[in-house]
Structures are given as structure tokens and as C-alpha cells.
Amino acid sequence: MEYLLHILIIAGIYIILSLSLNLIVGYTGLPALGHAAFSCVGAYVSSLLALNLGFSPWIGLIIGAFTAILLGVVIGYPCLRLKGDYLALATFGFGVIVYSIAKNWVSLTRGPMGLPGIPRFSILGFELDPLWSYLVLVSILVLITIFVLRRVVDSPFGRVLRSIREDEIASEALGKDTARYKLIVFMIGAFFAGIAGSLYAHYITFIDPSSFTVMESITILLMVIFGGMGTIHGSVVGATVLVAFPELLRFLGMPSSIEAPTRQMIYGLLLVILMIGRPQGLLGRYRFR
């Protein structure tokens, strides 16, 4: 039972991550490959605030998410000029840079040793210790994310995003400032990814740079593509299935030294199969052009 709750919590965190990436990739058509960088910043900022300055995790969550927005601007702004696989490569590069800052700035982040003993969330002095209470918290945040993103994509703003995806020059010709829209999309995506990172840090209570590699970014992208690009329920399905499915490997009695590479192999194979067979994903409407 505890195990099931754990899987659900992790799935919830990945749902937030893939929803926020879907806004950038699926709705606006910007192939961003550095999403783990945002959750990395969210996780590290809120953990460091809690560990070094004794901030409450709630405040850390907010500050972490806003720092992630800042990073979203730093990454988004130079990437506005790039398209297609060059944009993918540049965001990928920012992902590597953020990862290596987390790994090499040892005096602040303790590098590969990671940060242990991160406090959990607490309400009125009671620590959220039982797993189910944490699941409730994650579920509420997932619902908020879905609600906000649904409002965003169904609004006139979201319509502009889809028009940028379909034909950027045409939407520019209609007087839309596409650069501003793209930057805002990066900021929204970064905000929610920062929240997810902070949730992860305060749940696991330990973080190290290896949780935020570029391979992690590709895994999140795979969830978005698998579920379906440009659909909200697609991301929910994609993240849940891809978190839950590899857990079956554990039931087959695989030791973790075999289980981890096997899981990655399945992800890699799935990415290839999806690209060849169904690039828009299971429930998707849009494919990369």
C-alpha cells in the first residue's frame, strides 16, 4: 500500500512536469529539451533555503518556483531566435549547464554528494509525514496545474500559442508579438516545473544532481509525446503510464542494477517506435514539423 502511494506521488510530480512541458512543446511547438533544469532550480533553491536559512518549505516552494521563472527568462530569451533542432540543441545545452552548476558548485550544493535531510512540508506545526497526506498535497497541486493550464490554453492567449505552433509568420503578420508570447510560455512552464522540483525535494528529502540530468528532460519529453502533444489529458496519461509501467519490472524480481538500465532501454525503444509509428502520441493532435 505504501508502495502504491509512493508511485502515485511520483506520478503526480511527473504529471506536473509533463503538463508544464506540454505547454511549451505541445501547445506552442517549441522543442525544449532542458526541462529538468527548471525543476533542478526549484528543488535546489527551496532545499537550500530550508537547510541553510531555516525557511518553511512552503515559502521555499514559492521562491523556488519564481527563481525557476527567472531561469525561464534566461533560457527563453536567447532561444527566441532559434527554431527546430537548433532550439532543441540550445535548450539541451542550458540543461547541461544547469546540471553542471549543480554538480560543480560544491560549496553551495555539495555537488555529487547531494543535500540530505531536507525537511518535509508541515501544516500548523504538523509534519506531512504519512504518505497519504503527501499524496493529497500533490493531488491538489496537480489539479491546480491542470486548472491553470486549461484556462491558459482555452483563452485567447492559448489560441495565439496554437497559431504560433501552426504558423509563426502568419501570427506575426496578424500583429501578434510572438517573441513575447514564447517568453511568457517559457516562464509559465518554468514556474510549474519549479514547483514540481520543490515537491520532489521535500518529498524524497534528499536531492543530488543526478536527478536532474538531460536524460531526465528527455524522459519528461517522452511522457509528453507518448501521451499526446497538445492535450492536457494526454500528459496525465503519459506521465502516469510511464511512471507506473516500469515498476512492473521490479515485480519480475530484477535487481536495481539491471532494472535501471532496462527501464531506460524501454524508454529509448519507445521513443524510437513512437517517432516512426505515431509521432503525435497516443491522444495527440500535433506532431513536430
Add this chain to the structure above:
Amino acid sequence: MIQQLILNGLIAGSIYAVIALGFTLVYRTVKFFHFAHGIVYTGGAYLAYTFFMILHINPIISFFLSIILCALLGIAIDKSVYYPLRVKKASNLIFLLASFGVFIFLQNLIQLIYGAQILTLRTGPVREGYHIFSAVITPIQIWILAVSCGLLAILWSFVKYTKLGKAMRAVSDDPIAASLVGINPDKTILASFAIGSALAGAAGILISLETNIEPTMGFSAILKGIIASIIGGIGSIPGAVLGGFFLGIAENLGIWKIQAGWKDSIAFLILIIFLLLRPGGIFGIKTHKEQI
């Protein structure tokens, strides 16, 4: 100190140049980022390890065997993954993501077979290096430099003077016109995958003589290869070579003042600066500018 850093940069740069050249050969005919090129490089190192350290085959023979198997691996990747995508006329981004998939799959396959730990390929006892201009160079490093420069020269003349090399250049310039004059584009693509992958395998073997091998080694290698190609002007053969040396030296000079762990960041910073300020590379290749 600075002489040593420049020398280290030249050695690293020669490896990057070989990777970037293989990558560029493939890029020129297919026009997408063949990220899985990096796993062929890892494959080269591991195959050489298998033949030489496990099966105890003569080093020269085992290196040639590994290079041939790498060429076959490249062809297999093209046939099984890229060919179906080509038939469907998929976009560059789909090719890139599929290539990531291949990379992740094979890297973890290698990890499953050989384990995640570091392996070493030792061809002989470690010898003391020679002193040149207050810098130290070991015999192995001289070999690496010589072999990679030799490979670069062979490839250069191959593309410039042989019939197949000319066909490759023709397909890269205009595939339709090339097929009009009787060049088979599919065959040319296969040839470029075979030669490019052989180069990647050779680079993997060369680096494994100098440093340890691990399943994740191909990741940063292919990134350096791609960055070197973009710095030199994507699709340009002299550009790839120069970009490789430039990157190797820049990286090693960069760690003069800061720690070695920042090498990858320096490389990507250079890439991002180039993408924003000079997307055509050092030579300013114009033809692909509109794609950026």
C-alpha cells in the same frame, strides 16, 4: 603551464575533430543531427575492449575488427530507424528525437552487458612522456595525435578525389539533381553512414587508449562533435576539423582558471554564443542560415 594546456587541447581537439568529421559526413547527406553517432563511438571503445582485453586478439586486428563492426552498426541504425522515417518524410526534429531514442537504448544495453563501472584498455606499461617546450607528451598521446591527423587527411582526400566522395558531395548539395545524373542517393547515404560510423569507432578506440571507458562516455563526445561542427559551420568538412581543434583548445584553456568539471559548460557556452551571434560558424556558411 599554458604550453601543456594547449598541447592537451590539441590532443582532445584531434579526437573531437574525428568525431565531428564523422558526424558532418552523415549530416551532409541526411541533413539532421545524428545524435546516435555518439553511441557508435562508445561502441568502438567497448568492442576494442572485448576483442583485446577479453578475447586477447592482437591489438591491430582487434582495432580493425571493431572499426568494421562500428561501420556495420551505423548502417544498421540507418536501415532500422532512419530509413522508415525517410520514407515518411519526417521532420528534422523527429529524426533527432528518434536518434536520442537509439542513443538511450544502446547506451543502456552496453551498461547492461558490461556494467556501469569504469573499464581500462591497457596496451602496454605506462611510459614516461617526452618533454617538448616545457610540456609533457606520452607516446600514446603522440599515437593519438598522429592517427587522428592521418584519418583526417585520408578522409579529406577521399571526399575530394574519389568517385564515392564526389557522389557524397553531390548528394549533399542537391539530392534530386544528383539522382538525375545517375547517383543512387540511398547508396550514398549508406556509404556516409558506414564511413562516418567507422570514424566514430576509431575515435572511441583512440580515446580508450588514453582514458578509462564507461557506458556514458559517448554523451559528452557527441555533444562536442556537434558543437565543433556548428562552430566550424555545419556541413563543412574543413570547418568540422577546425571546430574540433578550436573547441579542444578553448576547453582546455578555459579550465586554466576554473575546475575541470566545467568543461562541458564551457563547450555549451561557446555553442550558445555561436548560435546567437554567428550561427553560420567561423567561416559563416550561408546556405543553412535560414534554417536556424
